[in-house]
Amino acid sequence: MKQILLLLFLLQQDPRQIVEEAQRRTNAQSQRYEGTLQVVDAKSKITEKRWQYDRIGSHGSSKSVLRFTTPAEVKGVALLVVNHPERSSDQWMWTPAINRERRIAIQDRSTRFFGTDFSFEDLEERDTNQFEYRLVGNENIDGVDAWKVESTPRQTKVSQYTRSILWIRKDNYALAQIENYSKDQLVRRAHYTDIRNDQGIWTAHQIEMHDLKRNSRTILKIEKLSYNVPMKDDNFTLQSLRRES
Amino acid sequence: MRVLLAILLAAATCFAQDFTQRGFLENLGTLYPQDAKKDHTNTIGESLFRYEGFYKPRAALQVAGAIDLRIDTHQQVNRDLKLSWSDRELQRPLAEVRRLSALYHSGSVSFEAGKQFVRWGKTDILTPTDRFAPRDFLEVVDNDFLPITAARLTYEKRSNTLDVVWSPRFTPSRIPLLNQRWAVLPELPPGFVLHEANPDFPGGSQVGVRWNHVGNVEYAASIYEGFNHLPSFEALRDLSIRRFYPKLFMVGGDFAVPTPWITVKGEVAQFNSNDERVDDYFQYVIQLERQSGEWFFVGGYAGEAITNRGTQSVGFAPDRGLTKTLLGRAGYTIDANRSIAFEAAARQNGDGTWVKFEYSQALGQHWRATANLTLIRGEPGDFLGQYNKNSHAILIVRYSF
Numbered sequence: 001m002k003q004i005l006l007l008l009f010l011l012q013q014d015p016r017q018i019v020e021e022a023q024r025r026t027n028a029q030s031q032r033y034e035g036t037l038q039v040v041d042a043k044s045k046i047t048e049k050r051w052q053y054d055r056i057g058s059h060g061s062s063k064s065v066l067r068f069t070t071p072a073e074v075k076g077v078a079l080l081v082v083n084h085p086e087r088s089s090d091q092w093m094w095t096p097a098i099n100r101e102r103r104i105a106i107q108d109r110s111t112r113f114f115g116t117d118f119s120f121e122d123l124e125e126r127d128t129n130q131f132e133y134r135l136v137g138n139e140n141i142d143g144v145d146a147w148k149v150e151s152t153p154r155q156t157k158v159s160q161y162t163r164s165i166l167w168i169r170k171d172n173y174a175l176a177q178i179e180n181y182s183k184d185q186l187v188r189r190a191h192y193t194d195i196r197n198d199q200g201i202w203t204a205h206q207i208e209m210h211d212l213k214r215n216s217r218t219i220l221k222i223e224k225l226s227y228n229v230p231m232k233d234d235n236f237t238l239q240s241l242r243r244e245s
Numbered sequence: 246m247r248v249l250l251a252i253l254l255a256a257a258t259c260f261a262q263d264f265t266q267r268g269f270l271e272n273l274g275t276l277y278p279q280d281a282k283k284d285h286t287n288t289i290g291e292s293l294f295r296y297e298g299f300y301k302p303r304a305a306l307q308v309a310g311a312i313d314l315r316i317d318t319h320q321q322v323n324r325d326l327k328l329s330w331s332d333r334e335l336q337r338p339l340a341e342v343r344r345l346s347a348l349y350h351s352g353s354v355s356f357e358a359g360k361q362f363v364r365w366g367k368t369d370i371l372t373p374t375d376r377f378a379p380r381d382f383l384e385v386v387d388n389d390f391l392p393i394t395a396a397r398l399t400y401e402k403r404s405n406t407l408d409v410v411w412s413p414r415f416t417p418s419r420i421p422l423l424n425q426r427w428a429v430l431p432e433l434p435p436g437f438v439l440h441e442a443n444p445d446f447p448g449g450s451q452v453g454v455r456w457n458h459v460g461n462v463e464y465a466a467s468i469y470e471g472f473n474h475l476p477s478f479e480a481l482r483d484l485s486i487r488r489f490y491p492k493l494f495m496v497g498g499d500f501a502v503p504t505p506w507i508t509v510k511g512e513v514a515q516f517n518s519n520d521e522r523v524d525d526y527f528q529y530v531i532q533l534e535r536q537s538g539e540w541f542f543v544g545g546y547a548g549e550a551i552t553n554r555g556t557q558s559v560g561f562a563p564d565r566g567l568t569k570t571l572l573g574r575a576g577y578t579i580d581a582n583r584s585i586a587f588e589a590a591a592r593q594n595g596d597g598t599w600v601k602f603e604y605s606q607a608l609g610q611h612w613r614a615t616a617n618l619t620l621i622r623g624e625p626g627d628f629l630g631q632y633n634k635n636s637h638a639i640l641i642v643r644y645s646f
Contacts, residue, residue: 039581047581048610071610072645075267090459099362099390103463105503108536115581216580238459239355239401243307243348 015133015149019166022173023059023128026201028227031055034069035220039116042215049074049116056231060085060127063236067244074114078241079104081124088158089124094241101241110160117188117211117218121160130157136165141177142193145170161187169195174202186212199227268296269645275384279634281426291317295343305351309361311344321383321422330360332391332416333446337383344392355399360392363410365455365467366512367499370572370590371547371564373514373528374467374497376453377410379418379474385427385563385632386599386619387639391416408455415447417490418474420561429631442481444488447472464500469493473516477523477560491520508534510545515552523560525553528568544573566628569593582607590629597629598622615641 037049049071055064060083067078076096083089091104104111109121131151139148146167153159160182167177174195180188188211192204207220234240275289297311315322315337322337329338346359363377372378377395380388395412421427423441430439451471458464476488497514510532517525532545549568569592576586588601603617617639623630 041580045582047607071607072267072269073607073611073613073643075645099364103501103503103508105508105534105536107503107505107507108534108541110538111536111541112539112578115578234350234352234401237401239350239399239406243350243355 013135015135015147016128018135018147018168018173019131019133019149019151020128022168022175025173026203027058028199028201029056029058030229030231031225031227032229032231033222033225035222037116038219038221040217040219047115049114054229054231054235056233056236057083059125060129062125063233064123064125065236065240066123068114077114078244079113079120079123080236080238080241082236083125083127085127085129087156091120091124092238092241099242101238106158109158112211117209117214117216118220119160119188122188122190122209126151130154138170139167141167141169144176146176172197172202174204188212198225201227263301264298266296266298267646268294269643270294271641271643273639273641276638277426277635278638279636281634283424283430284426286319286426289317289319289321291315291319291322297344305349307348309344309346309348311342313338313341313343315339315341319425321425330394331414332379332419335419335422335441337381337419353401355401356397357399358396360394361397362390362392363395363397364390365408365453365465365499367463367465367501367510368512368530368532368545369510369543370532370545370574371512371528371530371567373512373516373530373564374455374465374469374495374499376467376469376471376474376493376495377412377451379416381419382561382563383419383421383425383427385421386601386621386635388563391419404459406455406457406459408453408457410451410453410455412451412471415449415451415472415490416474417444417446417476417488418561420476420488426635427632429625437484440483440485442483442485442487444476445490447490447492462500462502464498466498467495468497469495473518473523475560475562475564477557479522479557491518491523493518506535510534517553518555521555522557523555524551525555526551526565528564539578541576542574544571546571563628570597570629592623592627592629594627596624596627597631599629611644611646613641613643613645615639615643617641 032054035051035053039047050069051066052069053066055062057063062083064081065078068074078094080092081089088106092101093104094101104120110119113120113123131153134150136150137148139146146169149166150163151166152163161180162183163181165179169176175192178190179186191208194205195202196205205222209218271293273291277287294314300308323334323339329341342360344360346357346361348357364375366372366374377393379391381391382388393412393416394414395410398409400407433439453469455465455467471493472490473493476490478486479489480486494517495514499512502509511530513529515527527550530545530547535542547568547570549565570590572590574588576584578584583606586603590599600620601617605615607613620636621632623633625631
């Protein structure tokens with residue numbers, strides 16, 4: 001028993017193990033939710049958008065499609081993200097008004113996604129193998145103890161962020177916060193709250209992304225969340241973007 | 246009219262979870278400060294109502310329908326109360342089936358038949374391989390795509406897609422009306438009026454095949470056999486002109502290469518015709534793209550080389566008119582609701598310039614207002630320069646649902 005506790009203690013102190021355990025606990029064959037986004041600009045003006053999100057596949061090689069449902073003028077606009085374990089993801093955006101998809105080049109991923117405070121890069125998966133980790137401390141966040149882990153992208157990973165600080169809750173390994181830095185400047189903060197257990201997976205039902213440069217925030221509320229929904233691989237292709245337009 | 250009723254009936258009866266819809270009502274006002282030689286109208290109003298419905302009776306099957314209803318103050322819209330399918334009218338139809346197609350997919354294969362949009366190519370500023378995409382060029386520089394009647398079979402396997410398109414009925418591009426400012430005609434002796442004879446629409450079908458590969462680098466090859474959707478003109482003895490649409494064979498390719506700083510896109514195409522009246526020619530486009538923060542930049546050059554000169558090469562050809570031209574576009578997203586964009590085209594010989602500035606703002610969840618200013622300058626003999634009296638301002642107010 002003592003040996004197991006010691007092993008657990010050591011595991012917990014290894015930042016990669018912590019992050020991998022956090023990732024393992026979110027494993028699911030697929031995920032679907034409806035998201036409501038409230039974009040609050042620097043003048044506190046609120047704009048609301050909604051999207052439907054589908055994801056298939058395991059970490060590192062998952063594919064996701066995000067499709068706007070409101071407001072009416074962007075209904076049908078969709079983003080396909082194909083993640084790769086060894087390199088940055090491929091992303092394409094479909095715009096029904098011009099009936100064409102457009103590849104989002106890696107160097108363009110720092111751009112805000114459709115007027116929200118999420119950049120295109122923020123919408124791709126953070127696979128553990130693409131980052132180096134360092135435990136920088138323990139901190140209480142939202143009343144819960146959390147590990148504070150610094151991640152830096154490996155050379156194969158192209159990122160707008162030079163480093164990120166992750167807060168991972170000790171009680172359930174759920175992500176509580178990410179601070180993203182460009183050089184030494186904090187540029188974006190994602191705060192994960194309303195964490196619930198859905199089908200055995202601790203999931204934040206609210207993510208607040210704060211763009212500190214623009215002082216604007218986007219609050220993503222996750223509704224109708226379900227895991228392991230039957231989905232087909234051919235619904236995550238460029239043709240599927242066109243089909244479902 | 247029966248088709249319209251069928252669409253509306255289908256929309257009404259299928260209103261269920263498997264039915265989605267969208268659309269908008271758009272009011273557009275255009276101000277031309279200068280009179281054109283034969284068109285002294287300085288203000289034009291136009292309204293467009295577009296409704297699109299999508300019904301999915303099964304996961305593998307989708308029926309899509311869309312109609313456009315229009316009216317305007319300048320007779321660019323036909324006043325006949327009938328629903329158009331063919332898009333062959335000189336004027337824009339009052340009511341038009343914009344889309345009516347059934348799409349079936351199973352595994353790697355998709356099949357769509359009916360009236361639909363088919364877009365090929367990767368570049369934006371000029372797209373030589375986009376052969377199934379006729380346009381409405383009534384106002385040459387503010388144009389919109391027209392749908393075609395076609396059957397499209399797509400096979401997608403991993404990184405490769407094979408696209409086969411067959412269009413049984415030709416859809417021409419809509420060209421400027423002869424009595425309006427966007428048709429710039431040669432000087433005629435006093436007392437002579439130019440008339441247009443019935444056009445000579447080709448009767449055969451069009452077919453095209455495109456193979457597209459997606460990877461770190463994207464590239465595609467395409468072939469097309471059909472007709473040029475842009476007309477050439479022949480002069481008849483009674484001093485009238487007749488549009489004809491020459492046979493066209495195209496072999497082309499396109500690519501997109503992301504580099505650490507920019508994305509390079511390009512297209513090349515060789516166009517041949519067995520109609521000796523028209524040119525055979527080669528077109529190429531090279532385009533650079535970059536997004537940075539809230540900015541996006543697109544710039545490029547379009548070129549052309551005539552490989553065999555035709556005996557009579559008078560036609561309406563905006564695609565060729567925009568070659569030997571530097572083109573650029575820049576945009577800035579101010580915030581979630583506001584954006585500005587700037588576009589420009591300049592002929593390399595300096596004979597024609599087109600500049601457009603646009604400001605767009607969303608007002609709440611449904612409304613959007615867009616204002617744009619277009620400045621055209623140049624020599625009368627140049628494709629862009631000939632429209633030097635047509636600089637204009639447009640205000641668009643759209644309600645989307």
